[in-house]
Amino acid sequence: MDGTTRGSPLARLHQVSLLGFDTETTGIDVRRDRVVSAALVRRDTTGSHVRTWLIDPGVEIPEAAGSIHGLTTAHVRTHGTAPGPALDEIAGEIAAALLSGSALVAYNADFDLAVLDAELERHGLPTLPERLGGPVRPVLDPMVLDRMADPAREGGRRLVDLCEHHDVVTGLLHTADADALATLDVLERVIASSPALAAADPQDLHDRQHVAVAAWRAAYHARKAAEAAQSVLDALMVVPAPAAALTAP
Numbered sequence: 001m002d003g004t005t006r007g008s009p010l011a012r013l014h015q016v017s018l019l020g021f022d023t024e025t026t027g028i029d030v031r032r033d034r035v036v037s038a039a040l041v042r043r044d045t046t047g048s049h050v051r052t053w054l055i056d057p058g059v060e061i062p063e064a065a066g067s068i069h070g071l072t073t074a075h076v077r078t079h080g081t082a083p084g085p086a087l088d089e090i091a092g093e094i095a096a097a098l099l100s101g102s103a104l105v106a107y108n109a110d111f112d113l114a115v116l117d118a119e120l121e122r123h124g125l126p127t128l129p130e131r132l133g134g135p136v137r138p139v140l141d142p143m144v145l146d147r148m149a150d151p152a153r154e155g156g157r158r159l160v161d162l163c164e165h166h167d168v169v170t171g172l173l174h175t176a177d178a179d180a181l182a183t184l185d186v187l188e189r190v191i192a193s194s195p196a197l198a199a200a201d202p203q204d205l206h207d208r209q210h211v212a213v214a215a216w217r218a219a220y221h222a223r224k225a226a227e228a229a230q231s232v233l234d235a236l237m238v239v240p241a242p243a244a245a246l247t248a249p
Contacts, residue, residue, distance in 0.1 A: 016202055017044040017102040018140075018187075021094065022178035023112050024069040026061050030114035034059055035083070036071050039088050039176035042097070042183050052177050053090060056080035069174045084123045091120055095131035098138075103202035107159050107183040109141040138206035142186045145205065148212050149194035162186045166193075182222075 020041035027033035034057030042049045056076045066072050105113045115129040115135060128136045146162055155161060163170050166189035170202055171178040191197050198203065198241060 002107040007173065015045065015099070017095055017097070017100075018184060019043075019097040019102050019103050020048075020093065021104055021106045021112055021128065022176045022180040022183065023115060024065075024174065024176050025115055026057060026059060026065050028111070030111060030203045031118050033065075033115065035079070035087065035115060035119050036061060036065075037069065037176045037178040038086070038132065040090065041180040041184060042102075046210075048181065048184070050177050051093070053086045053163045055082055055083050055086045066104065069176075079126045083119065083124065086114070087123060088125050091125065091128055091131060094136075095128060098132060098136065103138045103140050103182055103206075104136070105142070105180075105187055107141065108143050109139050137238050138202035139209075140187060140202060140205055142183055142190050142207060144213060145187070145197060146190045147192075147216075148208065149190055149197055150184055154163065156208070159183065160184070163191075166190065188209070 011228060020039070020043065022039050023035045024037040025033045025035055030132065035055055036057055037054050039052045040191075041051075048065040054076060057080075061073045061076065061175075063069060094104060107190060111126065115127075120127050143157055143159075145158060155165070159179060159182060160170075160173055162168070163173075163186060166186055168182055168189060170182045170185075173179055173182060200208065
């Protein structure tokens with residue numbers, strides 16, 4: 001499905017073309033679960049151009065997943081396309097966009113890219129790195145960039161949380177096209193909120209994200225190690241009560 005929706009200025013990202021990407025899946029296991037819908041939204045100076053795919057993954061859609069995105073096994077079997085050709089088209093468009101100088105934009109990008117590559121491997125198709133001849137970049141993830149821009153802010157950082165915080169008007173979230181559009185809008189608001197991010201180009205932002213995520217993970221593991229060590233010390237500090245104190249006179 002193709003269409004054109006709202007446009008937006010791109011000056012903050014140096015007039016680079018952006019490609020928003022989102023998937024809806026049968027679950028959250030990137031190696032086991034399947035893509036059931038996907039959207040690519042190309043945003044440039046002419047506006048936002050949307051393409052969507054509805055895919056029959058060949059497996060049942062669990063009720064828990066369907067309750068989130070609204071897609072059922074019966075619906076995708078009736079209206080969906082075969083996964084191989086659809087996945088090949090999606091990956092081909094992403095690779096072509098990146099090779100032409102666009103930036104890929106996805107919320108919690110690691111998940112969508114991992115599940116896409118697992119699906120491509122499952123169907124004997126070239127992965128994104130294979131199509132690109134190298135790493136997938138630049139990828140801009142508003143979830144990561146928002147934390148970089150405002151690390152002390154409390155509250156959630158789900159897409160709906162960031163839409164609310166940055167006053168982004170959304171459609172029905174948890175459909176691939178609405179999520180991809182909202183992700184692009186949130187990206188622009190996040191970049192606008194931070195002079196440091198606004199001054200960077202997409203390649204630099206990509207690298208900064210990796211540095212930030214590595215630092216957060218290191219801090220998390222250090223904190224968990226310290227908590228475990230403290231638990232051991234606390235256990236060693238427990239002094240058993242004298243036996244005489246445990247018996248009544």
